[in-house]
Amino acid sequence: xxxxxxxxxxxxxxxxxxxxxxxxxxxxxxxxxFASFEHFAATAERGLFDYVFLAEGLRLREHKGRIHELDVLxxxxxxxxxxxxxAITEHVGVVGTLNTTFNEPYxxxxxxxxxxxxxxxxxxxxxxTSSDAFHxxxxxxxxxxxxxxxxxxAREFAQLxxxxxxxxxxDGVRADAATGVFLDDGVPAGVRHSGPQFDVDALFDVxxxxxxxxxxxxxxxxxxxxxxxxEHAEVIFSLHQEFEDAREFYDDVKGxxxxxxxxxxxxxxxxxxxxxxxxxEEEAKERSREIALQQVRPEVAxxxxxxxxxxxxxxxxxxxxxxxxxxxxxxxxxxxxxxRHAAVRARIAKLRELSEAxxxxxRELVIRLTAQHTFVGTPAHIATEIDRYVQxxxxxxFTIVGHLxxxxxxxxxxxxxxxxxxxxxxxxSYEQGATLRDxxxxxxxxxxxxxxxPALAAR
Amino acid sequence: xxEQVHIAIAFERAGWHPAAWRESTxxxxxxxxxxxxxxxxxxxxxxxVALATIEDALSLTxxxxxxxxxxxxxxxxxxxAVLIASFVAPLTRRIGLVPTVTTAHPEPFHVAxxxxxxxxxxxxxxxxxxxxxxxxxxxxxxxxxAAGVDGIPASGRVEDSPEIIAAFREAGEFADVLSRLWDSWxxxxxxxxxxxxxxxxxxxxxxxxxxxxxxxITGASIVxxxxxxxxxxxxxxHQTVPYRLAAAHADLVFTTPHExxxxxxxxxxxxxxxxxxxxxxxxxxxxxxxxxxxxxxxxEDTGAAARSALARLDxxxxxxxxxxxxxxxxxxxxxxxVVRELAAAGVDGVRLRPARQPADVVAITEKLVPLLxxxxxxxxxxxxxxxxxxxxxxxxxxxxxxxxVAL
Numbered sequence: 001x002x003x004x005x006x007x008x009x010x011x012x013x014x015x016x017x018x019x020x021x022x023x024x025x026x027x028x029x030x031x032x033x034f035a036s037f038e039h040f041a042a043t044a045e046r047g048l049f050d051y052v053f054l055a056e057g058l059r060l061r062e063h064k065g066r067i068h069e070l071d072v073l074x075x076x077x078x079x080x081x082x083x084x085x086x087a088i089t090e091h092v093g094v095v096g097t098l099n100t101t102f103n104e105p106y107x108x109x110x111x112x113x114x115x116x117x118x119x120x121x122x123x124x125x126x127x128x129t130s131s132d133a134f135h136x137x138x139x140x141x142x143x144x145x146x147x148x149x150x151x152x153x154a155r156e157f158a159q160l161x162x163x164x165x166x167x168x169x170x171d172g173v174r175a176d177a178a179t180g181v182f183l184d185d186g187v188p189a190g191v192r193h194s195g196p197q198f199d200v201d202a203l204f205d206v207x208x209x210x211x212x213x214x215x216x217x218x219x220x221x222x223x224x225x226x227x228x229x230x231e232h233a234e235v236i237f238s239l240h241q242e243f244e245d246a247r248e249f250y251d252d253v254k255g256x257x258x259x260x261x262x263x264x265x266x267x268x269x270x271x272x273x274x275x276x277x278x279x280x281e282e283e284a285k286e287r288s289r290e291i292a293l294q295q296v297r298p299e300v301a302x303x304x305x306x307x308x309x310x311x312x313x314x315x316x317x318x319x320x321x322x323x324x325x326x327x328x329x330x331x332x333x334x335x336x337x338x339x340r341h342a343a344v345r346a347r348i349a350k351l352r353e354l355s356e357a358x359x360x361x362x363r364e365l366v367i368r369l370t371a372q373h374t375f376v377g378t379p380a381h382i383a384t385e386i387d388r389y390v391q392x393x394x395x396x397x398f399t400i401v402g403h404l405x406x407x408x409x410x411x412x413x414x415x416x417x418x419x420x421x422x423x424x425x426x427x428x429s430y431e432q433g434a435t436l437r438d439x440x441x442x443x444x445x446x447x448x449x450x451x452x453x454p455a456l457a458a459r
Numbered sequence: 460x461x462e463q464v465h466i467a468i469a470f471e472r473a474g475w476h477p478a479a480w481r482e483s484t485x486x487x488x489x490x491x492x493x494x495x496x497x498x499x500x501x502x503x504x505x506x507x508v509a510l511a512t513i514e515d516a517l518s519l520t521x522x523x524x525x526x527x528x529x530x531x532x533x534x535x536x537x538x539x540a541v542l543i544a545s546f547v548a549p550l551t552r553r554i555g556l557v558p559t560v561t562t563a564h565p566e567p568f569h570v571a572x573x574x575x576x577x578x579x580x581x582x583x584x585x586x587x588x589x590x591x592x593x594x595x596x597x598x599x600x601x602x603x604x605a606a607g608v609d610g611i612p613a614s615g616r617v618e619d620s621p622e623i624i625a626a627f628r629e630a631g632e633f634a635d636v637l638s639r640l641w642d643s644w645x646x647x648x649x650x651x652x653x654x655x656x657x658x659x660x661x662x663x664x665x666x667x668x669x670x671x672x673x674x675x676i677t678g679a680s681i682v683x684x685x686x687x688x689x690x691x692x693x694x695x696x697h698q699t700v701p702y703r704l705a706a707a708h709a710d711l712v713f714t715t716p717h718e719x720x721x722x723x724x725x726x727x728x729x730x731x732x733x734x735x736x737x738x739x740x741x742x743x744x745x746x747x748x749x750x751x752x753x754x755x756x757x758x759e760d761t762g763a764a765a766r767s768a769l770a771r772l773d774x775x776x777x778x779x780x781x782x783x784x785x786x787x788x789x790x791x792x793x794x795x796x797v798v799r800e801l802a803a804a805g806v807d808g809v810r811l812r813p814a815r816q817p818a819d820v821v822a823i824t825e826k827l828v829p830l831l832x833x834x835x836x837x838x839x840x841x842x843x844x845x846x847x848x849x850x851x852x853x854x855x856x857x858x859x860x861x862x863x864v865a866l
Contacts, residue, residue, distance in 0.1 A: 024653045032683055034549065034580045057681035058568075060664065067661040067679065074644065074659070074683040077569065080576035083545035087493070106600040107517065107565060114539040117491045118546045137677035138568045173536065175480060175487035180532040180775060182480065182487070188519070188536075200602035203519040203526070207491050207536045299656040 005424045008390045009397030009440055010417075011095070011237075011270055012044035015405050016055035019304075019370065020274065021072045022294040022403050029406050031072050034084065036406035041085045043406075044092050047413030048427050050439045051093025051124055052085060053217075053237070053399060054078050058102060058135040063303060064312060070300055072405070079111050086119035093436035095124030095217055095235075100157040101131065101150060102139040106202055109161040112214045113206040121210030121435035126217035126237060127228075129154045151224040153197045158216065158232045163191045164204040165213035173207050211435045212445040230256035230267070234442050237399055238271045241374045246271055247394035268440055273374040273398035275382060277411050284377045291403050292371035301363040304370070308347060318363045322355050374398075383419035390425060463838040464798065465509035465808035465850065466831065467555075467751060468823060470499060472514070472534045474815040475755050475782065478775035480534050482768075484818045491538050493546065499820055500547040503554055506824035507832070507840055509808065509849055510555030512588055512693070512713075515540035517561055518596035523610045526596060532776070541573050541587075548581035555846035557586035557693055562633040563593030563626065564601050570633075571640035571680055578685035583845030586691030588713075589634060591704065592626030617700045627700050632671040634692060634708035639667040641689040642857040643679035665859045687847045688854045695753070697725075697783060699733060706737035710852055711749040713810050715784040716801070722785075727752065727804050746852055749807040753784035754797060757814035758822035762789045772814070784812060791826035798827075799836050807850075808838075 015021035044052045056078045061068040078096035086094050116123035129150040133143025167188040191202045218233035229236050240249040278284030298318035306313045311328040327344045355365045375382040389395045402408020420426035473480035480487040489495040540558035578585035592608040612619040648663035669676045694705045695713040705712035716727035759765035765788045773779050787797050798809050813819030831837040843849040
């Protein structure tokens with residue numbers, strides 16, 4: 001009665017700009033020098049991760065009308081750094097966040113196909129949307145999309161990108177020197193697309209890439225986001241870390257797959273997870289507390305509530321109670337801060353309720369909200385927990401987020417990964433020549449080899 | 460004293476001869492493979508070539524090539540040049556990496572940060588070559604613009620085409636935005652001041668607030684100031700309008716001089732006079748515009764072998780090779796003579812366009828470069844760390860530092 005053990009999938013998130021990344025630690029290094037990416041990628045590969053993952057920067061965050069000063073700011077261009085990382089790695093996937101709002105499908109599709117070629121089939125794309133004028137101000141067309149249209153554009157964008165990627169058959173380059181035929185007639189197929197967002201008559205100029213197309217990752221959590229994910233995504237990077245919540249999300253999204261003719265394995269859900277490791281449970285808790293205090297320094301805590309309230313609260317004591325003033329909802333425009341759009345007053349009411357119930361100061365409240373580590377404990381405890389989430393179908397694995405650049409994953413790779421291997425739920429080595437789709441255990445693209453042969457023969 | 464030049468290589472898929480992919484030494488099934496680009500760029504890097512440019516276009520067809528009756532006996536398809544350069548950056552040590560970028564469709568913000576990131580990944584060896592305008596095929600791929608440049612006007616003069624003039628104005632804005640974004644972080648913007656909790660000093664990072672005819676860009680770069688401060692900005696120019704773009708915005712211009720009595724209007728002296736006049740009028744920086752001469756080269760050990768190789772390629776293609784640049788077919792010594800002649804005439808460098816890849820790249824690195832070295836025609840690498848330093852270009856200070864000093 002051998003029940004097959006579900007395999008754990010892990011992604012390694014290179015810390016972006018946020019208060020998670022502790023820069024004040026004496027061992028914190030550069031977030032931009034290439035040596036940091038070399039170290040990080042090597043650690044991810046040593047830990048046999050499925051992929052390294054990078055967020056995207058489209059504008060520097062601002063606070064109270066100035067460029068934000070407190071957290072790590074400044075990062076590389078996602079595509080360029082992933083291409084460089086592909087050169088120094090052999091197995092690990094390279095996945096980046098790239099916006100559907102401030103890119104054009106033809107250009108982004110060729111860049112992603114290029115990345116898939118250069119990495120030998122290890123590319124992935126976290127497709128995200130944006131609708132705000134703050135980021136739009138750095139781009140030709142500005143903040144031209146309203147909220148409702150952004151998923152419309154994302155859907156049309158993904159559809160068009162897939163058509164472009166699949167417009168070259170497998171082995172579409174004939175390159176027959178003897179006869180002088182480089183391409184057969186009809187290769188690539190023309191892509192005619194006319195929709196509300198895009199109207200193109202395109203001939204794609206990148207031959208079919210090793211994976212056919214990059215793995216599509218998605219992070220949106222709204223109803224629209226979940227629908228887009230169920231239709232197009234192959235990985236979902238979710239924020240649902242707590243077990244029951246994670247399982248609910250997992251059931252909901254996986255339950256939507258059937259209506260698109262997709263099986264459970266065609267989509268992996270990898271929530272973000274932070275961690276604090278200790279030799280004992282006590283030590284791990286202390287470590288978690290230390291990290292949280294570094295992450296949420298007093299000035300960072302005040303910034304957090306200022307962002308929620310939309311006003312200057314610099315006179316308040318971070319170790320005191322929440323401000324007793326009303327928010328300035330008129331100025332609640334995003335200034336590069338993710339997840340701050342929610343109905344402000346309802347949010348503040350909830351914050352007050354929580355802080356009163358538990359007697360939390362501003363700083364303790366912010367720690368409670370942003371710096372609770374997903375996994376705290378000994379390596380054995382963390383390995384057991386991760387395995388439990390996966391075996392009990394709350395997730396397919398995790399996107400691991402360390403708190404230090406570039407060494408934040410080292411301890412996880414050295415101490416937790418071997419225990420996952422011992423449990424039989426994590427790979428012992430990379431398979432030679434595996435694509436990212438192979439590493440993730442995703443089904444091969446149905447459109448690939450099956451279609452190409454007759455298509456070529458017919459011409 | 461012998462005049463010395465830097466050597467650059469212009470990489471283009473299987474080479475600059477349209478039939479080059481049919482050579483027995485070609486690797487036509489690997490043109491989109493990582494190994495192909497790694498091998499080529501490492502070969503160039505090891506030899507002492509100063510910089511590599513990488514061609515690109517946003518269409519399956521060549522720039523003004525009609526789609527009807529698309530020739531299928533030529534190489535089709537390519538990879539994005541910025542990403543090829545980024546990929547080879549950690550795999551090379553000294554060579555400058557200069558991908559081609561079209562200015563009509565890509566976002567200047569993405570290009571600026573992509574090239575800065577290339578500068579970090581290469582540890583100070585990044586550049587970019589800007590190409591103005593979009594062809595009809597590119598416009599159809601993007602679907603954003605109906606009108607645009609469809610070819611060189613019948614007169615042959617780009618100034619007779621309002622569309623081309625507009626495309627170059629846009630390219631000028633694009634170049635301006637790149638350098639402003641590259642300047643937007645001062646070198647010392649990251650302060651990591653644990654006492655006050657400030658990671659950076661907002662007074663040393665500047666939103667560029669650019670308002671132009673073609674686009675407006677508000678913010679600062681997301682990338683801190685890169686090793687070279689400003690990566691190398693280059694253009695290829697053949698006529699007055701692009702000469703003026705180069706004079707106003709570029710560090711380095713690739714030109715196409717022909718031999719005396721060759722193509723009228725393309726004598727080196729005339730080109731330089733026009734560039735100098737444009738620079739006097741338009742150039743604001745302290746640095747002299749560096750001028751490189753382009754040559755298409757096909758190299759064999761004997762002149763007869765080279766001529767016969769060309770004849771074979773021409774026959775395959777069905778027409779004699781033509782190019783905007785002078786074509787030199789012969790021995791390493793023949794090419795070296797032309798390079799020396801250009802060096803004596805005062806160019807800063809010569810960019811070689813190999814007719815065949817990898818064959819002519821190998822000939823350049825194994826035969827030509829050693830020959831130029833032995834005659835002291837090659838500007839030797841003095842151990843300079845960055846591309847700018849290698850080309851004797853100062854590392855520019857951010858304009859925002861200068862503005863502050865001026866106040």
